[in-house]
Amino acid sequence: MKTIKLGIVGQRTEYCFHSLILRALSSVTNQTDLHKVHSLIVVSGQHQSTFFCGKLISKYSQFKDPVSSLSIFRINSPTHNVYLWNTIIRAMTHNGLWSKALDFYTQMRKLNVKPDNYTFPSIINSCGSLLDLEMVKIVHNDVLEMGFGSDLYICNALIDMYSRMNELGRAREVFDKMPSRDVVSWNSLVSGYSANGYWEEALEAFREGRLSGVAADAFTVSSVLPACGGLMEVEQGQMVHGLVEKSGIKGDIAVSNGLLSMYFKFERLLDCQRIFDEMIFRDIVTWNIIICGFSHSGLYQESIKLFREMVYEYEPDLLTVTSVLQACGHMGDLRFGRYVHDYILENRYECDTTACNIIINMYARCGDLVAARQVFDNMKRWDLVSWNSMISGYFENGFNKEAVVLLKMMRIDLQPDSVTFVTLLSMCTMLMDVDFARELHCDIIKRGYDSTLIVGNALLDVYAKCGKMEHSVWQFEIMSTRDIVTWNTVIAACSHYEESYVGLKMLSRMRMEGIMPDVATILGSLPLCSLLAAKRQGKELHGFIIRLNLESQVPVGNALIEMYSKTGSLKNAILVFEHMRIKDVVTWTAMISAYGMYGEGKKALRSFQQMKETGTVPDHIVFVAVIYACSHSGLVQDGRACFNQMRKKYNIEPRIEHYACMVDLLSRSGLLVEAEDFILSMPLQPDASMWGSLLSACRASGDTGTAECVVERLVELNSDDPGYNVLASNVYASLGKWDQVRTIRKSLKARGLRKDPGCSWIEICNRVFIFGTGDRSFQQFKQVNELIEDLNRTMDKEGYVADLKFVLHDVGEDEKINLLYGHSERLAIAFGLLNTKEGSPLQVMKNLRVCGDCHTWTKYVSKIVQREILVRDANRFHLFKDGTCSCRDRWIGAVVDFRRDAKLLRTSVSGQGYFKFLAVDHHVLDV
């Protein structure tokens, strides 16, 4: 200040002073200093100078003080030249006062001040930020009229502006017409595509730029990285990463952040870790990316930990707190969620719609709908996400009424979108409300959302889960695009409805379309293999499991054990079991029931013992498996002990399926009186399955007296299950009481009930051959029949006598023997013998139980031809070897599989489902 008082005389002094102020201006770092320099200029009488005014306007705008910029501009109004106009326009634009900037542009045009090439970039920027298409037209026109159409800076600004307005066509047009382009032109184009989600185009422009010889800089890279991430183009992303490593832009924060963000999208957490560690400079964006990235990868604890770590160094911004709130929501950590929300309120963060949506979601996930609603009600503006989040929050927490009310309110100012419909459809699935789903479906079609993938998937799911398989299949077929979720949904539905053949067909169709299975596919498909005994597909899925590194997942291992045990390979089931490092109660149950199916009761019991020793607490289902295993191996004492232990030691009240197992156990062991006493003394109402078990046992042991009493009990129950009716009818038939047989058959017919026809199938060279009872229509019928007759002659000599009590028709003796020949398992076995190498083992599947005579017959065959024959019937496996069977002739049992009642063993075979493909196909299936 003192220097000024010394007096300023003459040109030279003035000049010195001029440069002094200039130097002072450029070294100003805060607003206070700026005010000092400003006073200096005023005191020195230089405040009329256009040059200093411009400088001051820019400086004030740098320090976010547009008011001062404006007042300086106004004071100087007489001397306005284009330079000053440009400065004020730039200042306004810089401070986000875009309409003010445009006002000044209009004013200067009115005053006939001619804009120059420095005027337009700011003006264009303001138009773009305001999304004012009218103004854009005027300005673009002015640019062309004044001959700036080829100006590099102006064109770059135009590209950027059109990009912001999502007018990529126009952006491209400007770009293409440019006589010469620099790296900014390319960057503006790439970032325009990228920011608007045109990822393929962004990558394409990036490649074009590289080909035309423009060296990519930090801007280029950080614009193209989101495109790589969005497209999940891992290799492309790594290529860009390589470029970064080679060039000098490695230390750029935005570039590193872009890489981090991309690798999070690829879920390559190790790469993220490495990039993060290598970063010398990090900023708040870096932290936000990793907090958000961890949260999206399901590492919610880590995300919260990082947040706590970060707040020591940085003050979190809106994006930080919303990122950590997502983690809170997923963890259900209401306490921390509230704490963060309070922090937001206390520090007066300006929450935009997205931030509010995230807070609503956090509260909804934590079940605090009151808090969620409060945030919702206090929002300034709502978008579709707000409504959808609030509505699905209500549904998820069972507030259906509130959700519906909100839905109606929503329709007043916004139309539902695909996500709204998906939310509503999944609610229908939850409530099994197929009528509402149909209504929604109409609305969906009206609004044209039926072609949307996620809506299609939701429709598929709701129809399948509500039992409308035809609707579901129809929906599937009309979908124009399908993704992995589509396939998984349809496969899971097939699995649920035991449409195993259709399910496996779907799996192979999916593979044909080049889609790789994931965990959900595998968990949906393995039960299909179990049902159909599709060995090859099962093994193929095991291959995928290994390739996808899913072996360590417990549910996958469990499904594998079940698959191998049900497709005939106890050995592989054991191998999988032994390789599992973590075993849960389902694992043990699967292994125990596998042993049970193969008649390895002792091993089943040993497994059960081991399970208890390793600390796994038994549940009610594992007891079903244990008693089942005992019953199939004749371990009456052990079975009884388990049954008693269940209540006494584990406090598990026996359910109907446990009683059924016990009746089966006693019946199979020939303890008919005890079985009857057991049924009569149990606290629950006996159902048809119990009398059925007992009756089968009576039949097998030839105890006609008891059978006659029991069959009456069974008939009294008047079960709708065709299996028990047929059993009763069979007993009457074997007693020769044909009148009763006819009565039952009539009543079955009247009620429209029919038993599945028997069928057997065998897989040879990856093809499945199916045989129905008395089937004559297959190609090799003649040879098969001859072979059967041949075998019968041989076994007759060895003492085989056909047991005609298994023929349940009122016909003559000869005819009865003929009927036995036609049993489907015999056809399948003979067909197998004809078409496979001598000495090789055979595996035959049957949808119903093997009949007693066929069981004996197969034992003879295994001895005559010296082959192992593995037969899976509705109940278990029978391994025939040299005249004996692994079931030790305990094949008798309930006609209908009682294990259906047990949840885990839901997928057991009962005969349903097979008939459907028999009707569709003939004898050969390509699965």
Added chain:
DNA sequence: CTAGGGTTAG
């Protein structure tokens, strides 16, 4: 004149 980070649903 150009760049990087946040929301719902199957």
